[in-house]
Amino acid sequence: xxxxxxxxxxxxxxxxxxxxxxxxxxxxxxxxxxxxxxxxxxxxxxxxxxxxxxxxxxxxxxxxxxxxxxxxxxxxxxxxxxxxxxxxxxxxxxxxxxxxxxxxxxxxxxxxxxxxxxxxxxxxxxxxxxxxxxxxxxxxxxxxxxxxxxxxxxxxxxxxxxxxxxxxxxxxxxxxxxxxxxxxxxxxxxxxxxxxxxxxxxxxxxxxxxxxxxxxxxxxxxxxxxxxxxxxxxxxxxxxxxxxxxxxxxxxxxxxxxxxxxxxxxxxxxxxxxxxxxxxxxxxxxxxxxxxxxxxxxxxxxxxxxxxxxxxxxxxxxxxxxxxxxxxxxxxxxxxxxxxxx
Amino acid sequence: xxxxxxxxxxxxxxxxxxxxxxxxxxxxxxxxxxxxxxxxxxxxxxxxxxxxxxxxxxxxxxxxxxxxxxxxxxxxxxxxxxxxxxxxxxxxxxxxxxxxxxxxxxxxxxxxxxxxxxxxxxxxxxxxxxxxxxxxxxxxxxxxxxxxxxxxxxxxxxxxxxxxxxxxxxxxxxxxxxxxxxxxxxxxxxxxxxxxxxxxxxxxxxxxxxxxxxxxxxxxxxxxxxxxxxxxxxxxxxxxxxxxxxxxxxxxxxxxxxxxxxxxxxxxxxxxxxxxxxxxxxxxxxxxxxxxxxxxxxxxxxxxxxxxxxxxxxxx
Numbered sequence: 001x002x003x004x005x006x007x008x009x010x011x012x013x014x015x016x017x018x019x020x021x022x023x024x025x026x027x028x029x030x031x032x033x034x035x036x037x038x039x040x041x042x043x044x045x046x047x048x049x050x051x052x053x054x055x056x057x058x059x060x061x062x063x064x065x066x067x068x069x070x071x072x073x074x075x076x077x078x079x080x081x082x083x084x085x086x087x088x089x090x091x092x093x094x095x096x097x098x099x100x101x102x103x104x105x106x107x108x109x110x111x112x113x114x115x116x117x118x119x120x121x122x123x124x125x126x127x128x129x130x131x132x133x134x135x136x137x138x139x140x141x142x143x144x145x146x147x148x149x150x151x152x153x154x155x156x157x158x159x160x161x162x163x164x165x166x167x168x169x170x171x172x173x174x175x176x177x178x179x180x181x182x183x184x185x186x187x188x189x190x191x192x193x194x195x196x197x198x199x200x201x202x203x204x205x206x207x208x209x210x211x212x213x214x215x216x217x218x219x220x221x222x223x224x225x226x227x228x229x230x231x232x233x234x235x236x237x238x239x240x241x242x243x244x245x246x247x248x249x250x251x252x253x254x255x256x257x258x259x260x261x262x263x264x265x266x267x268x269x270x271x272x273x274x275x276x277x278x279x280x281x282x283x284x285x286x287x288x289x290x291x292x293x294x295x296x297x298x299x300x301x302x303x304x305x306x307x308x309x310x311x312x313x314x315x316x317x318x319x320x321x322x323x324x325x326x327x328x329x330x331x332x333x334x335x336x337x338x339x340x341x342x
Numbered sequence: 343x344x345x346x347x348x349x350x351x352x353x354x355x356x357x358x359x360x361x362x363x364x365x366x367x368x369x370x371x372x373x374x375x376x377x378x379x380x381x382x383x384x385x386x387x388x389x390x391x392x393x394x395x396x397x398x399x400x401x402x403x404x405x406x407x408x409x410x411x412x413x414x415x416x417x418x419x420x421x422x423x424x425x426x427x428x429x430x431x432x433x434x435x436x437x438x439x440x441x442x443x444x445x446x447x448x449x450x451x452x453x454x455x456x457x458x459x460x461x462x463x464x465x466x467x468x469x470x471x472x473x474x475x476x477x478x479x480x481x482x483x484x485x486x487x488x489x490x491x492x493x494x495x496x497x498x499x500x501x502x503x504x505x506x507x508x509x510x511x512x513x514x515x516x517x518x519x520x521x522x523x524x525x526x527x528x529x530x531x532x533x534x535x536x537x538x539x540x541x542x543x544x545x546x547x548x549x550x551x552x553x554x555x556x557x558x559x560x561x562x563x564x565x566x567x568x569x570x571x572x573x574x575x576x577x578x579x580x581x582x583x584x585x586x587x588x589x590x591x592x593x594x595x596x597x598x599x600x601x602x603x604x605x606x607x608x609x610x611x612x613x614x615x616x617x618x619x620x621x622x623x624x625x626x627x628x629x630x631x632x633x634x635x636x637x638x639x640x641x642x643x644x645x646x647x648x649x650x651x652x653x654x655x656x657x658x
């Protein structure tokens with residue numbers, strides 16, 4: 001691993017106001033992402049795992065600035081020459097994505113792209129596959145029409161839609177879900193980004209085509225040197241795709257470690273519960289079942305003590321519900337956990 | 343995975359491919375359209391009137407003597423009493439001023455078409471743009487245009503037109519403009535905005551933004567093409583209301599047009615023949631029927647297009 005991460009996220013927060021009326025002041029906020037920090041090395045992929053509503057997608061959208069963070073900083077590493085060309089100010093070789101605006105933000109989007117969850121809704125039904133894949137090139141003003149055509153054909157070939165000319169001028173509704181997701185991948189990679197956020201790209205696909213798409217994403221990552229932030233609720237998918245996994249619960253990262261380390265030695269009670277819910281295809285296998293009570297508590301103005309306290313099977317009264325939410329601490333070998341009891 | 347260096351070369355230029363795709367979609371939609379008898383009937387009526395409009399200048403040049411058959415200045419001296427009933431000389435008779443009714447009817451068709459289409463184009467342009475903008479930006483812009491739409495919907499349309507034409511002498515293009523603007527800021531905007539709102543939340547809008555697309559790119563590339571089918575549909579309905587409004591205003595003698603179906607009925611009324619329709623039917627029935635038929639024809643085509651645009655309405 002190199003020492004300089006590609007992406008550094010520090011204390012990222014996003015609060016959504018809950019409006020109660022036109023003229024009343026809002027006092028309530030949904031703490032969708034609450035003080036999240038992590039970093040991603042070049043060519044490394046980080047899996048963001050958690051149940052629905054825990055803020056995974058919001059984190060992804062913050063990183064591509066579809067949303068503006070309430071607080072915190074997102075650093076993205078950039079070469080000095082590139083930065084000068086694009087009129088971006090660097091701090092120690094990093095650009096602060098959270099403060100980008102206008103022209104600089106548009107230029108920044110050449111480096112970071114996103115793959116969306118729903119292959120059926122993420123493409124304009126009135127555009128051809130060519131228009132969809134070439135869109136980033138067109139809005140960024142890269143290449144002539146001929147060059148774009150050539151590049152789209154190449155990209156379609158890379159994602160396994162061959163021969164490209166038979167796909168280029170068809171409409172999304174003429175393609176299957178797996179093919180559409182390949183088109184989505186082609187669109188994300190067409191301007192050579194170094195960092196791609198994949199928001200559950202395989203969750204809406206049939207199991208039979210899922211592995212094909214995952215395999216493709218890995219091949220392309222190796223080939224073009226791409227880092228992924230892979231958002232998923234499926235630990236098996238995360239294990240297949242990611243070098244590191246971060247587990248999120250109610251807007252906070254509760255545990256983060258190398259994939260195998262996290263799966264074999266989970267430390268946080270929530271991670272343990274998640275892992276015990278993964279089915280194992282062996283009827284005789286006996287394992288420790290960890291029950292957690294209730295369901296996710298509300299993210300609206302959550303208490304300042306440990307977010308998991310209400311559901312935690314090992315929580316200690318007088319400690320976990322008195323002290324602040326535990327900080328994410330290194331428990332050795334890059335295994336980070338946020339729990340008072342570990 | 344195949345080798346990327348052996349990439350195919352595209353032989354056909356992009357514009358030709360796009361043209362072919364366009365024709366393909368036209369053909370598919372046409373096939374859907376003609377499945378519906380309502381649309382076919384409407385289209386046939388529209389084509390019939392279009393033929394009349396085109397034939398009039400040709401007939402004036404070849405068969406009809408302008409001194410007798412001119413729709414505005416003609417007079418037939420060979421007939422002693424006007425209005426004269428239909429005869430071989432005047433297929434639909436003459437009006438109280440001795441002018442040929444068929445010639446007037448055909449001449450007016452051009453006026454009605456131009457008026458209807460211009461008004462509809464203005465309506466749809468305004469409606470689509472305002473609808474897309476207020477859905478996209480929301481906030482103050484949205485509130486402003488939606489309250490304006492409420493106001494326009496609330497106002498009695500014909501009465502406003504009567505007041506306006508009493509204040510300003512309206513000619514045909516000005517009337518088209520007024521009708522176009524009034525209906526453009528009214529109901530059409532609200533409907534198109536609601537459609538635009540459903541586009542706004544689609545992930546492909548987010549994808550476009552991640553690609554670096556600005557507001558204008560998103561509105562032009564993603565909003566407008568998805569709104570156009572609906573706009574086109576409402577264009578048909580606006581033609582109907584424009585022709586109808588023109589007829590009402592002409593009947594009251596409030597617009598500065600040389601000849602139209604409404605003016606034909608107006609002439610009949612001022613000459614005192616309107617209450618005797620049974621005897622002088624050729625003065626009122628052709629013009630009245632033409633207004634009714636053309637209005638319903640555009641409405642029928644609109645309904646049939648609705649089924650093409652909106653697959654859920656199809657009986658399958």
